[in-house]
Amino acid sequence: MPSPRYWREIPARYRLEGGRCPACGKVTYPTRRVCPECRHEGMEAIALSRHGRVVTFTTIHVAPTEFQMEAPYPMAVVETPEGARLMVQVADCAPDDVKLGLEVALEFRRIQREGRSGILCYGHKAVPAR
Ligand SMILES: [Zn+2]
Numbered sequence: 001m002p003s004p005r006y007w008r009e010i011p012a013r014y015r016l017e018g019g020r021c022p023a024c025g026k027v028t029y030p031t032r033r034v035c036p037e038c039r040h041e042g043m044e045a046i047a048l049s050r051h052g053r054v055v056t057f058t059t060i061h062v063a064p065t066e067f068q069m070e071a072p073y074p075m076a077v078v079e080t081p082e083g084a085r086l087m088v089q090v091a092d093c094a095p096d097d098v099k100l101g102l103e104v105a106l107e108f109r110r111i112q113r114e115g116r117s118g119i120l121c122y123g124h125k126a127v128p129a130r
Helices: 004-008 010-015 065-070
Strands: 017-020 044-047 051-060 073-079 085-089 103-114 119-128
Touching: 004 010, 010 017, 010 119, 073 103, 085 103, 085 119
Parallel strands: none
Antiparallel strands: 017 044, 051 073, 051 103, 073 085, 103 119
């Protein structure tokens, strides 16, 4: 089951809302209570762009049980223009099509269905920009 933190963060995740530190400008996603860069308390909410660039990526061959049907699939760290970094699955393309600097759009999609309870988990996936 997703953790209580997962449920608490749903609204911010849905809006792709990050946090910006008013002291040093560090941007995180999701937001944090304390800036990971300078330890300043109280980050400001900012809406992140729904696109970015791949800064690093890998291909998952041995996936967790709930994603086995999808393996192999590419996972990437995407950086938005604001500087937030998100770890997301890259959808709608072959693992070989993912490259450093690839422009992607961040789309809100179903991530997984929770076993017997049938609860659907949604989140963002990256798809190559057209
Ligand atoms: Zn800071």
